[in-house]
Amino acid sequence: MRTILHVDMDAFYASIEERDHPELKRGPIIVGGQAEHRGVVSAANYVAREYGVHSAMPMKTARQLCPHAHYFPVRMKDYAEVSHSIQNIFRKYTPLVEPLSLDEAFLDVSGSQLLFGSGPDIAVSIKQEIKESLNLIASVGVAPNKFLAKIASDAEKPDGMVIVEPDSIHEFLDPLPISRVWGIGKVASKRFANLGVQTIAQLRALDAKLLCELFGEQGQHLWELSRGIDDRSVISDRQAKSISRETTFSQDVTDVEVLKTVLIELVEDVARRLRKNELRGKTIQLKIRYDDFSTFTRDLTLNHPTDITNEIEESALHLLKNRLPERALSIRLIGVGVTGFDTGALQQRSLFEETDQQKHSRLDEVKDQIANRFGTESLKRGTRISSDDSDTEAADE
Numbered sequence: 001m002r003t004i005l006h007v008d009m010d011a012f013y014a015s016i017e018e019r020d021h022p023e024l025k026r027g028p029i030i031v032g033g034q035a036e037h038r039g040v041v042s043a044a045n046y047v048a049r050e051y052g053v054h055s056a057m058p059m060k061t062a063r064q065l066c067p068h069a070h071y072f073p074v075r076m077k078d079y080a081e082v083s084h085s086i087q088n089i090f091r092k093y094t095p096l097v098e099p100l101s102l103d104e105a106f107l108d109v110s111g112s113q114l115l116f117g118s119g120p121d122i123a124v125s126i127k128q129e130i131k132e133s134l135n136l137i138a139s140v141g142v143a144p145n146k147f148l149a150k151i152a153s154d155a156e157k158p159d160g161m162v163i164v165e166p167d168s169i170h171e172f173l174d175p176l177p178i179s180r181v182w183g184i185g186k187v188a189s190k191r192f193a194n195l196g197v198q199t200i201a202q203l204r205a206l207d208a209k210l211l212c213e214l215f216g217e218q219g220q221h222l223w224e225l226s227r228g229i230d231d232r233s234v235i236s237d238r239q240a241k242s243i244s245r246e247t248t249f250s251q252d253v254t255d256v257e258v259l260k261t262v263l264i265e266l267v268e269d270v271a272r273r274l275r276k277n278e279l280r281g282k283t284i285q286l287k288i289r290y291d292d293f294s295t296f297t298r299d300l301t302l303n304h305p306t307d308i309t310n311e312i313e314e315s316a317l318h319l320l321k322n323r324l325p326e327r328a329l330s331i332r333l334i335g336v337g338v339t340g341f342d343t344g345a346l347q348q349r350s351l352f353e354e355t356d357q358q359k360h361s362r363l364d365e366v367k368d369q370i371a372n373r374f375g376t377e378s379l380k381r382g383t384r385i386s387s388d389d390s391d392t393e394a395a396d397e
Contacts, residue, residue: 246335
């Protein structure tokens with residue numbers, strides 16, 4: 001039987017600011033871009049959330065809801081440095097670590113239990129080590145698969161630890177609202193409401209054929225998840241055929257400028273992970289999920305493999321601008337990925353002139369060195385400054 005952990009840092013960016021400014025503890029803290037430049041909220045601590053502030057919200061709205069909050073710009077390099085330390089803690093217990101973002105990851109500890117104890121024992125150890133070494137709080141879900149572990153980690157935030165035993169899966173899932181099932185958004189929830197379906201128990205009672213008639217191939221997926229079935233493996237960056245990152249918004253986004261800001265941050269993380277694992281890819285992928293549950297993937301293949309942030313960003317923004325369906329913009333999820341890996345030493349000429357490509361590669365190398373050594377904001381690209389240097393983690397609980 002597999003044992004999967006999902007570790008999720010509680011209000012990650014805001015918690016780091018709270019840790020570094022202990023005099024502000026118990027007050028509202030909001031991290032994000034500048035209101036006057038269409039900045040968005042990247043993270044809000046739990047006090048600020050009581051005022052209705054949430055990630056991906058325009059900063060202007062956040063200031064209206066909570067004008068007395070303490071506001072901080074995104075310190076991405078510092079957050080990445082802390083994330084690196086957290087990832088090192090994970091890898092003490094298992095090499096099978098699948099990062100989802102800077103603040104969350106799946107761990108497969110099935111083969112680690114003879115050394116470190118049961119899954120819950122390992123979860124406790126990880127929580128304690130993060131607290132003692134970094135003075136931060138993590139919530140952990142322990143379960144037989146990814147889907148259950150992810151839901152479990154969110155069940156008792158903050159500072160939670162929830163264990164889902166194999167013989168109690170239905171007991172755990174049944175009372176939860178169907179919105180907890182991956183992929184069920186507002187539109188799908190309305191369709192289920194018309195059927196009188198509000199809980200996972202009621203969803204589980206539906207016939208698989210009916211779900212497929214309503215949602216196509218995704219219907220079978222919903223049928224399986226309602227039963228706690230999820231056979232996906234934990235795949236580390238080194239094992240992956242693609243490196244990707246996505247974020248699900250707590251509220252649907254209709255502003256393309258917000259999407260651009262978020263997409264740039266996702267690209268930053270993907271490119272950094274490519275370079276860390278000495279990988280380059282030729283195909284840039286954009287993933288978009290609308291509020292009606294429909295999901296689209298668009299890709300662009302370069303004539304050369306790349307790990308250069310600027311190249312990936314331009315490709316992703318091109319896909320966002322030119323390749324989306326012609327329909328109203330109401331986005332629930334956005335993601336970016338790179339695939340078609342080539343770890344060879346030679347690179348062909350790109351859309352850039354060779355000197356420009358080399359320049360961007362050197363800039364990325366310097367930025368990575370700064371992040372690894374100092375965790376500071378000493379160096380920024382011009383596009384990052386103009387986009388408010390903000391990041392969005394919709395799941396930053």
